[in-house]
Amino acid sequence: MSKRNYPSAFLHPFSHIPTLEEQGPVIVDRGEGVYIYDDRGRKYLEGNSGLWNVVLGFDNKRLIETAQRAYARLPAYHAFFGRVGQSALDLSERIVKLAPMEANRVFYANSGSEANDTVVKLLWFLAEAEGKPHRRLLLSRRNAYHGMTVMTASLTGKDYVKSASGLPLKEVRHLTCPHHWREAQAGESEKDFSARLALELEQTIRNTGADHIAGFFAEPVMGAGGVIPPPEGYFQAIQPVLGKYGIPLIADEVICGFGRTGEFWGSLTYGIKPDMVVASKVITAGFFPMGAIILSPEMTERIEKACAKYEELPTGFTTGAHPVGCAIAMTALDEILEGGAFANVKAVTPAFQKHLRAMADHPIVGEARGVGLMGALEMVADRKTKEPFAGSLDVSERVARQALKNGLICRPLGQSIVLAPPFIITEKEIAELFGILRRTLDEVHAGIARKAA
Numbered sequence: 001m002s003k004r005n006y007p008s009a010f011l012h013p014f015s016h017i018p019t020l021e022e023q024g025p026v027i028v029d030r031g032e033g034v035y036i037y038d039d040r041g042r043k044y045l046e047g048n049s050g051l052w053n054v055v056l057g058f059d060n061k062r063l064i065e066t067a068q069r070a071y072a073r074l075p076a077y078h079a080f081f082g083r084v085g086q087s088a089l090d091l092s093e094r095i096v097k098l099a100p101m102e103a104n105r106v107f108y109a110n111s112g113s114e115a116n117d118t119v120v121k122l123l124w125f126l127a128e129a130e131g132k133p134h135r136r137l138l139l140s141r142r143n144a145y146h147g148m149t150v151m152t153a154s155l156t157g158k159d160y161v162k163s164a165s166g167l168p169l170k171e172v173r174h175l176t177c178p179h180h181w182r183e184a185q186a187g188e189s190e191k192d193f194s195a196r197l198a199l200e201l202e203q204t205i206r207n208t209g210a211d212h213i214a215g216f217f218a219e220p221v222m223g224a225g226g227v228i229p230p231p232e233g234y235f236q237a238i239q240p241v242l243g244k245y246g247i248p249l250i251a252d253e254v255i256c257g258f259g260r261t262g263e264f265w266g267s268l269t270y271g272i273k274p275d276m277v278v279a280s281k282v283i284t285a286g287f288f289p290m291g292a293i294i295l296s297p298e299m300t301e302r303i304e305k306a307c308a309k310y311e312e313l314p315t316g317f318t319t320g321a322h323p324v325g326c327a328i329a330m331t332a333l334d335e336i337l338e339g340g341a342f343a344n345v346k347a348v349t350p351a352f353q354k355h356l357r358a359m360a361d362h363p364i365v366g367e368a369r370g371v372g373l374m375g376a377l378e379m380v381a382d383r384k385t386k387e388p389f390a391g392s393l394d395v396s397e398r399v400a401r402q403a404l405k406n407g408l409i410c411r412p413l414g415q416s417i418v419l420a421p422p423f424i425i426t427e428k429e430i431a432e433l434f435g436i437l438r439r440t441l442d443e444v445h446a447g448i449a450r451k452a453a
Helices: 017-023 061-073 086-098 112-129 150-155 159-163 190-208 234-244 297-309 323-337 341-361 395-405 427-452
Strands: 028-032 035-038 043-046 105-109 137-141 172-175 213-218 249-252 276-279 291-295 365-371 374-379 411-413 416-419
Touching: 017 395, 043 427, 061 323, 086 105, 086 291, 086 323, 105 112, 112 150, 112 213, 112 249, 112 276, 112 291, 112 297, 137 150, 137 190, 172 190, 190 213, 190 234, 213 234, 291 297, 323 341, 341 365, 341 374, 341 427, 374 395, 395 411, 395 416, 395 427, 416 427
Parallel strands: 137 172, 137 213, 213 249, 249 276
Antiparallel strands: 028 035, 035 043, 105 291, 276 291, 365 374, 374 416, 411 416
Protein backbone atom coordinates (compact mmCIF):
# COMPACT_ATOMS: atom_id res chain seq x y z
CA MET A 1 0.00 0.00 0.00
CA SER A 2 1.31 3.39 -0.96
CA LYS A 3 -0.25 6.48 0.60
CA ARG A 4 2.02 8.66 -1.51
CA ASN A 5 -0.30 7.95 -4.44
CA TYR A 6 -3.47 9.19 -2.74
CA PRO A 7 -5.22 11.45 -3.40
CA SER A 8 -4.61 11.13 -7.13
CA ALA A 9 -6.48 11.98 -10.33
CA PHE A 10 -8.10 8.55 -10.24
CA LEU A 11 -11.66 8.27 -8.85
CA HIS A 12 -11.99 4.90 -7.08
CA PRO A 13 -15.22 2.91 -7.56
CA PHE A 14 -16.68 0.98 -4.61
CA SER A 15 -13.73 1.76 -2.34
CA HIS A 16 -13.75 2.44 1.39
CA ILE A 17 -12.80 6.13 1.56
CA PRO A 18 -11.43 6.11 5.16
CA THR A 19 -9.07 3.25 4.25
CA LEU A 20 -7.92 5.07 1.13
CA GLU A 21 -7.27 8.25 3.10
CA GLU A 22 -5.38 6.37 5.80
CA GLN A 23 -3.36 3.90 3.71
CA GLY A 24 -3.69 4.81 0.03
CA PRO A 25 -4.47 2.32 -2.74
CA VAL A 26 -2.85 -1.02 -3.46
CA ILE A 27 -1.10 -0.41 -6.76
CA VAL A 28 -1.21 -3.77 -8.55
CA ASP A 29 1.92 -4.30 -10.63
CA ARG A 30 1.72 -7.88 -11.90
CA GLY A 31 0.14 -11.28 -11.37
CA GLU A 32 1.22 -14.89 -11.26
CA GLY A 33 -1.21 -17.80 -10.87
CA VAL A 34 -3.56 -17.05 -7.96
CA TYR A 35 -1.30 -14.27 -6.63
CA ILE A 36 -0.88 -10.58 -7.42
CA TYR A 37 2.07 -8.33 -6.54
CA ASP A 38 1.96 -4.64 -5.70
CA ASP A 39 4.41 -1.95 -6.82
CA ARG A 40 6.61 -2.66 -3.80
CA GLY A 41 6.85 -6.38 -4.49
CA ARG A 42 4.40 -7.52 -1.80
CA LYS A 43 2.59 -10.75 -2.63
CA TYR A 44 -1.15 -11.32 -2.06
CA LEU A 45 -3.25 -14.43 -2.50
CA GLU A 46 -6.24 -13.21 -4.55
CA GLY A 47 -9.14 -14.80 -2.70
CA ASN A 48 -11.76 -13.24 -4.97
CA SER A 49 -10.34 -13.87 -8.46
CA GLY A 50 -10.19 -10.10 -8.93
CA LEU A 51 -13.93 -9.49 -9.12
CA TRP A 52 -15.01 -13.14 -9.44
CA ASN A 53 -13.64 -13.24 -12.99
CA VAL A 54 -9.89 -13.98 -13.26
CA VAL A 55 -10.49 -17.69 -12.78
CA LEU A 56 -7.58 -18.97 -14.90
CA GLY A 57 -4.90 -17.02 -13.09
CA PHE A 58 -3.21 -13.70 -13.74
CA ASP A 59 -0.61 -14.92 -16.22
CA ASN A 60 -2.41 -17.51 -18.36
CA LYS A 61 -0.17 -17.88 -21.41
CA ARG A 62 -2.81 -19.38 -23.72
CA LEU A 63 -5.12 -16.41 -23.20
CA ILE A 64 -2.28 -13.94 -23.74
CA GLU A 65 -1.16 -15.69 -26.94
CA THR A 66 -4.76 -15.85 -28.21
CA ALA A 67 -5.16 -12.13 -27.65
CA GLN A 68 -1.91 -11.40 -29.48
CA ARG A 69 -2.94 -13.49 -32.51
CA ALA A 70 -6.45 -12.02 -32.56
CA TYR A 71 -5.17 -8.43 -32.37
CA ALA A 72 -2.77 -9.15 -35.23
CA ARG A 73 -5.56 -10.57 -37.43
CA LEU A 74 -8.59 -8.30 -36.76
CA PRO A 75 -7.95 -5.92 -33.86
CA ALA A 76 -11.40 -4.33 -33.85
CA TYR A 77 -14.77 -4.38 -35.54
CA HIS A 78 -18.48 -4.19 -34.77
CA ALA A 79 -21.49 -6.44 -35.37
CA PHE A 80 -23.92 -3.85 -36.77
CA PHE A 81 -25.51 -3.89 -40.26
CA GLY A 82 -25.12 -7.63 -40.76
CA ARG A 83 -21.35 -7.72 -40.34
CA VAL A 84 -19.58 -9.88 -37.76
CA GLY A 85 -16.22 -11.48 -37.06
CA GLN A 86 -15.85 -15.25 -37.37
CA SER A 87 -14.87 -15.57 -33.70
CA ALA A 88 -18.28 -14.21 -32.65
CA LEU A 89 -20.07 -16.78 -34.79
CA ASP A 90 -17.91 -19.58 -33.39
CA LEU A 91 -18.41 -18.46 -29.80
CA SER A 92 -22.17 -18.15 -30.21
CA GLU A 93 -22.48 -21.69 -31.59
CA ARG A 94 -20.49 -22.97 -28.65
CA ILE A 95 -22.41 -21.07 -25.98
CA VAL A 96 -25.77 -22.18 -27.39
CA LYS A 97 -24.64 -25.82 -27.04
CA LEU A 98 -23.38 -25.23 -23.49
CA ALA A 99 -26.46 -23.32 -22.29
CA PRO A 100 -28.38 -24.68 -19.26
CA MET A 101 -31.62 -24.71 -21.31
CA GLU A 102 -32.57 -25.12 -24.95
CA ALA A 103 -31.11 -22.05 -26.63
CA ASN A 104 -30.52 -20.74 -30.15
CA ARG A 105 -29.24 -17.14 -30.02
CA VAL A 106 -26.61 -15.07 -28.15
CA PHE A 107 -26.47 -11.28 -27.96
CA TYR A 108 -23.26 -9.56 -26.80
CA ALA A 109 -22.65 -6.55 -24.58
CA ASN A 110 -19.54 -5.34 -22.73
CA SER A 111 -20.44 -6.28 -19.14
CA GLY A 112 -23.02 -8.04 -17.01
CA SER A 113 -24.59 -4.66 -16.23
CA GLU A 114 -25.05 -3.90 -19.93
CA ALA A 115 -26.39 -7.40 -20.58
CA ASN A 116 -29.00 -7.17 -17.82
CA ASP A 117 -29.89 -3.67 -18.96
CA THR A 118 -30.39 -4.99 -22.49
CA VAL A 119 -32.66 -7.76 -21.21
CA VAL A 120 -34.93 -5.10 -19.71
CA LYS A 121 -34.93 -3.20 -22.99
CA LEU A 122 -35.79 -6.41 -24.87
CA LEU A 123 -38.63 -7.20 -22.47
CA TRP A 124 -40.07 -3.70 -22.92
CA PHE A 125 -39.52 -3.97 -26.67
CA LEU A 126 -41.61 -7.16 -26.67
CA ALA A 127 -44.31 -5.55 -24.54
CA GLU A 128 -44.62 -2.66 -26.97
CA ALA A 129 -44.59 -4.88 -30.08
CA GLU A 130 -47.13 -7.32 -28.62
CA GLY A 131 -49.61 -4.58 -27.77
CA LYS A 132 -48.97 -4.57 -24.02
CA PRO A 133 -46.95 -1.37 -23.38
CA HIS A 134 -48.14 -1.42 -19.76
CA ARG A 135 -46.07 -4.59 -19.16
CA ARG A 136 -43.10 -2.76 -17.61
CA LEU A 137 -42.76 -3.94 -14.01
CA LEU A 138 -39.73 -6.04 -13.07
CA LEU A 139 -39.35 -8.34 -10.08
CA SER A 140 -36.07 -8.74 -8.20
CA ARG A 141 -35.04 -9.62 -4.64
CA ARG A 142 -33.65 -7.57 -1.76
CA ASN A 143 -29.87 -7.97 -1.53
CA ALA A 144 -29.63 -8.96 -5.21
CA TYR A 145 -26.96 -7.52 -7.47
CA HIS A 146 -27.64 -7.08 -11.20
CA GLY A 147 -25.39 -4.19 -12.16
CA MET A 148 -24.75 -0.48 -11.92
CA THR A 149 -26.43 1.15 -14.91
CA VAL A 150 -29.48 3.21 -13.93
CA MET A 151 -31.76 0.28 -14.77
CA THR A 152 -29.68 -2.54 -13.32
CA ALA A 153 -28.85 -0.53 -10.20
CA SER A 154 -32.61 -0.38 -9.70
CA LEU A 155 -32.81 -4.18 -10.01
CA THR A 156 -30.00 -4.39 -7.46
CA GLY A 157 -31.56 -4.70 -4.03
CA LYS A 158 -28.87 -2.95 -2.00
CA ASP A 159 -29.27 0.21 0.08
CA TYR A 160 -26.49 2.08 -1.72
CA VAL A 161 -28.69 2.19 -4.84
CA LYS A 162 -30.63 4.95 -3.09
CA SER A 163 -27.51 7.11 -3.12
CA ALA A 164 -28.60 8.24 -6.58
CA SER A 165 -31.71 10.42 -6.48
CA GLY A 166 -34.78 8.66 -7.84
CA LEU A 167 -33.44 5.12 -7.60
CA PRO A 168 -34.60 2.47 -7.63
CA LEU A 169 -36.83 3.25 -10.60
CA LYS A 170 -40.55 2.85 -10.04
CA GLU A 171 -40.73 -0.12 -12.44
CA VAL A 172 -38.89 -2.43 -10.00
CA ARG A 173 -40.38 -4.42 -7.11
CA HIS A 174 -38.07 -6.15 -4.61
CA LEU A 175 -39.19 -9.36 -2.90
CA THR A 176 -37.77 -10.96 0.26
CA CYS A 177 -34.13 -11.99 0.16
CA PRO A 178 -34.01 -15.83 0.12
CA HIS A 179 -31.55 -16.03 3.03
CA HIS A 180 -32.91 -18.65 5.39
CA TRP A 181 -30.41 -18.01 8.20
CA ARG A 182 -31.29 -14.31 8.38
CA GLU A 183 -34.88 -14.09 7.07
CA ALA A 184 -36.66 -17.27 8.22
CA GLN A 185 -39.21 -17.19 11.00
CA ALA A 186 -38.54 -19.07 14.24
CA GLY A 187 -38.66 -22.82 13.60
CA GLU A 188 -39.32 -22.39 9.88
CA SER A 189 -37.60 -25.06 7.75
CA GLU A 190 -35.89 -24.21 4.49
CA LYS A 191 -38.70 -25.83 2.50
CA ASP A 192 -41.36 -23.93 4.45
CA PHE A 193 -39.40 -20.70 3.98
CA SER A 194 -39.25 -21.36 0.23
CA ALA A 195 -43.00 -22.02 0.14
CA ARG A 196 -43.63 -18.72 1.96
CA LEU A 197 -41.50 -16.83 -0.57
CA ALA A 198 -43.39 -18.49 -3.43
CA LEU A 199 -46.64 -17.36 -1.82
CA GLU A 200 -45.24 -13.83 -1.50
CA LEU A 201 -44.36 -13.92 -5.21
CA GLU A 202 -47.86 -15.05 -6.19
CA GLN A 203 -49.52 -12.46 -3.99
CA THR A 204 -47.32 -9.75 -5.51
CA ILE A 205 -48.27 -10.87 -9.01
CA ARG A 206 -51.97 -10.95 -8.18
CA ASN A 207 -51.91 -7.58 -6.42
CA THR A 208 -49.96 -5.98 -9.26
CA GLY A 209 -51.56 -7.81 -12.17
CA ALA A 210 -49.60 -10.37 -14.16
CA ASP A 211 -50.19 -8.37 -17.33
CA HIS A 212 -48.08 -5.55 -15.89
CA ILE A 213 -45.00 -7.69 -15.07
CA ALA A 214 -42.30 -8.05 -17.73
CA GLY A 215 -39.90 -10.45 -15.99
CA PHE A 216 -38.34 -11.91 -12.84
CA PHE A 217 -34.57 -11.57 -12.35
CA ALA A 218 -32.67 -13.97 -10.10
CA GLU A 219 -29.07 -15.00 -9.46
CA PRO A 220 -28.85 -18.75 -8.77
CA VAL A 221 -26.60 -17.80 -5.83
CA MET A 222 -26.74 -14.18 -4.69
CA GLY A 223 -23.10 -13.23 -5.17
CA ALA A 224 -22.53 -9.60 -4.23
CA GLY A 225 -25.31 -9.98 -1.68
CA GLY A 226 -22.85 -12.11 0.29
CA VAL A 227 -22.80 -15.56 -1.40
CA ILE A 228 -26.32 -16.56 -0.40
CA PRO A 229 -27.31 -19.97 -1.83
CA PRO A 230 -31.08 -20.44 -2.21
CA PRO A 231 -32.91 -22.38 0.50
CA GLU A 232 -34.01 -25.93 -0.23
CA GLY A 233 -36.77 -26.07 -2.83
CA TYR A 234 -36.71 -22.34 -3.58
CA PHE A 235 -36.58 -22.37 -7.37
CA GLN A 236 -38.82 -25.44 -7.49
CA ALA A 237 -41.40 -23.39 -5.57
CA ILE A 238 -41.21 -20.13 -7.52
CA GLN A 239 -40.86 -21.41 -11.10
CA PRO A 240 -44.39 -22.89 -11.27
CA VAL A 241 -45.75 -19.53 -10.10
CA LEU A 242 -43.89 -17.67 -12.83
CA GLY A 243 -45.01 -20.24 -15.41
CA LYS A 244 -48.63 -19.99 -14.27
CA TYR A 245 -48.69 -16.28 -15.03
CA GLY A 246 -46.44 -16.32 -18.11
CA ILE A 247 -43.64 -14.27 -16.55
CA PRO A 248 -40.14 -14.88 -18.02
CA LEU A 249 -37.39 -16.01 -15.65
CA ILE A 250 -34.03 -14.37 -16.28
CA ALA A 251 -31.14 -16.23 -14.67
CA ASP A 252 -28.32 -13.79 -13.88
CA GLU A 253 -25.35 -16.16 -14.17
CA VAL A 254 -22.74 -13.39 -14.21
CA ILE A 255 -21.06 -14.83 -11.11
CA CYS A 256 -22.28 -18.44 -11.12
CA GLY A 257 -21.83 -19.23 -14.80
CA PHE A 258 -19.09 -21.42 -16.32
CA GLY A 259 -18.29 -23.47 -13.22
CA ARG A 260 -18.26 -21.41 -10.02
CA THR A 261 -20.94 -23.47 -8.22
CA GLY A 262 -19.35 -26.84 -9.08
CA GLU A 263 -21.72 -27.31 -12.03
CA PHE A 264 -21.19 -25.49 -15.32
CA TRP A 265 -24.14 -23.22 -14.55
CA GLY A 266 -25.81 -22.24 -11.30
CA SER A 267 -29.07 -23.04 -13.09
CA LEU A 268 -27.96 -26.69 -13.28
CA THR A 269 -26.97 -26.70 -9.61
CA TYR A 270 -30.45 -25.57 -8.53
CA GLY A 271 -32.73 -26.99 -11.21
CA ILE A 272 -33.55 -23.66 -12.86
CA LYS A 273 -35.03 -23.59 -16.37
CA PRO A 274 -34.61 -19.97 -17.46
CA ASP A 275 -36.06 -18.15 -20.45
CA MET A 276 -32.93 -16.03 -20.72
CA VAL A 277 -29.45 -16.33 -19.21
CA VAL A 278 -27.11 -13.41 -18.60
CA ALA A 279 -23.40 -14.26 -18.53
CA SER A 280 -20.20 -12.26 -18.10
CA LYS A 281 -17.02 -12.30 -15.96
CA VAL A 282 -15.77 -15.89 -16.39
CA ILE A 283 -16.65 -15.94 -20.11
CA THR A 284 -13.26 -14.33 -20.86
CA ALA A 285 -11.60 -15.15 -17.51
CA GLY A 286 -11.35 -11.40 -16.96
CA PHE A 287 -9.02 -10.89 -19.92
CA PHE A 288 -11.58 -8.86 -21.91
CA PRO A 289 -14.81 -7.01 -21.01
CA MET A 290 -17.80 -9.00 -22.25
CA GLY A 291 -21.42 -9.70 -21.39
CA ALA A 292 -23.78 -12.12 -23.13
CA ILE A 293 -27.51 -12.82 -23.24
CA ILE A 294 -28.48 -16.39 -24.11
CA LEU A 295 -32.01 -16.74 -25.50
CA SER A 296 -34.42 -19.65 -25.55
CA PRO A 297 -36.04 -20.42 -28.91
CA GLU A 298 -39.35 -19.00 -27.66
CA MET A 299 -37.78 -15.69 -26.66
CA THR A 300 -35.85 -15.54 -29.94
CA GLU A 301 -39.04 -16.08 -31.95
CA ARG A 302 -40.85 -13.33 -30.07
CA ILE A 303 -37.95 -10.89 -30.53
CA GLU A 304 -37.64 -11.64 -34.24
CA LYS A 305 -41.38 -11.04 -34.73
CA ALA A 306 -41.10 -7.78 -32.80
CA CYS A 307 -38.26 -6.65 -35.09
CA ALA A 308 -40.55 -6.70 -38.13
CA LYS A 309 -41.85 -3.18 -37.41
CA TYR A 310 -38.31 -1.73 -37.54
CA GLU A 311 -36.75 -4.23 -39.99
CA GLU A 312 -33.90 -4.58 -37.48
CA LEU A 313 -33.15 -5.22 -33.81
CA PRO A 314 -32.96 -1.61 -32.56
CA THR A 315 -30.24 -2.02 -29.94
CA GLY A 316 -26.53 -2.85 -29.70
CA PHE A 317 -23.09 -1.72 -28.55
CA THR A 318 -20.10 -0.56 -30.59
CA THR A 319 -17.75 -3.15 -29.11
CA GLY A 320 -20.30 -5.91 -28.49
CA ALA A 321 -19.12 -9.18 -30.12
CA HIS A 322 -15.61 -7.73 -30.35
CA PRO A 323 -13.49 -10.13 -32.48
CA VAL A 324 -10.62 -10.20 -29.99
CA GLY A 325 -12.91 -10.66 -26.99
CA CYS A 326 -14.73 -13.54 -28.67
CA ALA A 327 -11.43 -15.24 -29.56
CA ILE A 328 -10.30 -14.91 -25.94
CA ALA A 329 -13.62 -16.34 -24.74
CA MET A 330 -13.17 -19.39 -26.99
CA THR A 331 -9.77 -20.06 -25.44
CA ALA A 332 -11.10 -19.44 -21.94
CA LEU A 333 -13.77 -22.09 -22.53
CA ASP A 334 -11.07 -24.44 -23.85
CA GLU A 335 -9.05 -23.90 -20.68
CA ILE A 336 -12.08 -24.40 -18.44
CA LEU A 337 -13.49 -27.46 -20.16
CA GLU A 338 -10.53 -29.23 -21.74
CA GLY A 339 -7.64 -27.59 -19.92
CA GLY A 340 -8.61 -28.92 -16.51
CA ALA A 341 -9.84 -25.78 -14.71
CA PHE A 342 -13.42 -27.00 -14.29
CA ALA A 343 -12.19 -30.43 -13.27
CA ASN A 344 -10.01 -28.72 -10.67
CA VAL A 345 -13.02 -26.83 -9.28
CA LYS A 346 -14.75 -30.15 -8.71
CA ALA A 347 -11.60 -31.67 -7.22
CA VAL A 348 -10.81 -28.91 -4.70
CA THR A 349 -14.37 -27.88 -3.78
CA PRO A 350 -14.62 -30.42 -0.91
CA ALA A 351 -11.44 -29.02 0.67
CA PHE A 352 -12.58 -25.43 0.16
CA GLN A 353 -16.00 -26.06 1.69
CA LYS A 354 -14.50 -28.07 4.59
CA HIS A 355 -12.16 -25.21 5.47
CA LEU A 356 -15.00 -22.71 5.08
CA ARG A 357 -17.40 -24.59 7.36
CA ALA A 358 -14.64 -25.02 9.94
CA MET A 359 -14.53 -21.23 10.29
CA ALA A 360 -18.06 -21.33 11.77
CA ASP A 361 -16.58 -22.06 15.19
CA HIS A 362 -14.89 -18.65 15.36
CA PRO A 363 -16.31 -16.35 18.09
CA ILE A 364 -17.29 -13.59 15.62
CA VAL A 365 -18.66 -15.81 12.83
CA GLY A 366 -22.42 -16.32 12.82
CA GLU A 367 -22.75 -18.27 9.59
CA ALA A 368 -20.35 -19.93 7.15
CA ARG A 369 -22.14 -20.54 3.86
CA GLY A 370 -21.26 -21.38 0.29
CA VAL A 371 -21.36 -23.75 -2.64
CA GLY A 372 -18.71 -24.87 -5.09
CA LEU A 373 -15.71 -22.55 -5.05
CA MET A 374 -17.45 -19.61 -3.39
CA GLY A 375 -18.30 -18.84 0.20
CA ALA A 376 -18.92 -16.22 2.84
CA LEU A 377 -18.49 -15.71 6.56
CA GLU A 378 -21.07 -13.49 8.22
CA MET A 379 -19.78 -11.73 11.31
CA VAL A 380 -21.98 -11.18 14.35
CA ALA A 381 -21.60 -9.55 17.74
CA ASP A 382 -23.67 -12.32 19.34
CA ARG A 383 -23.72 -15.81 17.83
CA LYS A 384 -26.87 -16.88 19.72
CA THR A 385 -29.06 -13.92 18.77
CA LYS A 386 -27.37 -13.28 15.38
CA GLU A 387 -27.05 -9.63 16.39
CA PRO A 388 -24.77 -7.87 13.90
CA PHE A 389 -21.91 -5.63 14.91
CA ALA A 390 -22.58 -1.91 15.10
CA GLY A 391 -22.05 -0.33 11.71
CA SER A 392 -19.59 2.12 13.21
CA LEU A 393 -17.16 -0.75 13.83
CA ASP A 394 -16.81 -1.51 10.09
CA VAL A 395 -16.04 -5.11 11.05
CA SER A 396 -15.94 -6.63 7.56
CA GLU A 397 -13.78 -3.75 6.35
CA ARG A 398 -11.48 -4.30 9.33
CA VAL A 399 -11.16 -7.96 8.41
CA ALA A 400 -10.42 -7.17 4.76
CA ARG A 401 -7.88 -4.51 5.74
CA GLN A 402 -6.10 -6.80 8.20
CA ALA A 403 -6.17 -9.69 5.72
CA LEU A 404 -4.49 -7.43 3.18
CA LYS A 405 -1.70 -6.74 5.66
CA ASN A 406 -1.38 -10.51 6.10
CA GLY A 407 -1.16 -11.17 2.36
CA LEU A 408 -4.74 -12.15 1.49
CA ILE A 409 -7.34 -10.34 -0.58
CA CYS A 410 -10.92 -11.00 0.51
CA ARG A 411 -13.99 -8.87 -0.09
CA PRO A 412 -16.09 -7.15 2.58
CA LEU A 413 -19.83 -7.13 1.81
CA GLY A 414 -22.06 -5.74 4.53
CA GLN A 415 -21.32 -7.80 7.63
CA SER A 416 -19.77 -10.59 5.54
CA ILE A 417 -16.42 -11.53 4.09
CA VAL A 418 -16.67 -13.18 0.68
CA LEU A 419 -14.28 -15.65 -0.96
CA ALA A 420 -14.25 -16.84 -4.58
CA PRO A 421 -10.71 -17.91 -5.54
CA PRO A 422 -9.54 -18.73 -9.07
CA PHE A 423 -10.58 -22.08 -10.55
CA ILE A 424 -6.91 -23.12 -10.69
CA ILE A 425 -6.29 -22.85 -6.94
CA THR A 426 -4.68 -25.90 -5.31
CA GLU A 427 -5.55 -27.54 -1.99
CA LYS A 428 -2.27 -26.22 -0.60
CA GLU A 429 -3.21 -22.68 -1.58
CA ILE A 430 -6.70 -23.17 -0.11
CA ALA A 431 -5.10 -24.16 3.20
CA GLU A 432 -2.90 -21.06 2.99
CA LEU A 433 -5.94 -18.87 2.32
CA PHE A 434 -7.89 -20.11 5.31
CA GLY A 435 -4.83 -20.10 7.56
CA ILE A 436 -4.34 -16.38 6.86
CA LEU A 437 -8.05 -15.73 7.27
CA ARG A 438 -8.29 -17.44 10.67
CA ARG A 439 -5.27 -15.51 11.94
CA THR A 440 -6.89 -12.34 10.62
CA LEU A 441 -10.18 -13.03 12.39
CA ASP A 442 -8.29 -13.69 15.63
CA GLU A 443 -6.49 -10.35 15.32
CA VAL A 444 -9.68 -8.42 14.53
CA HIS A 445 -11.55 -10.13 17.38
CA ALA A 446 -8.77 -9.23 19.81
CA GLY A 447 -8.83 -5.63 18.58
CA ILE A 448 -12.58 -5.34 19.07
CA ALA A 449 -12.31 -6.84 22.55
CA ARG A 450 -9.61 -4.32 23.50
CA LYS A 451 -11.76 -1.45 22.20
CA ALA A 452 -14.78 -2.69 24.19
CA ALA A 453 -12.66 -2.92 27.34
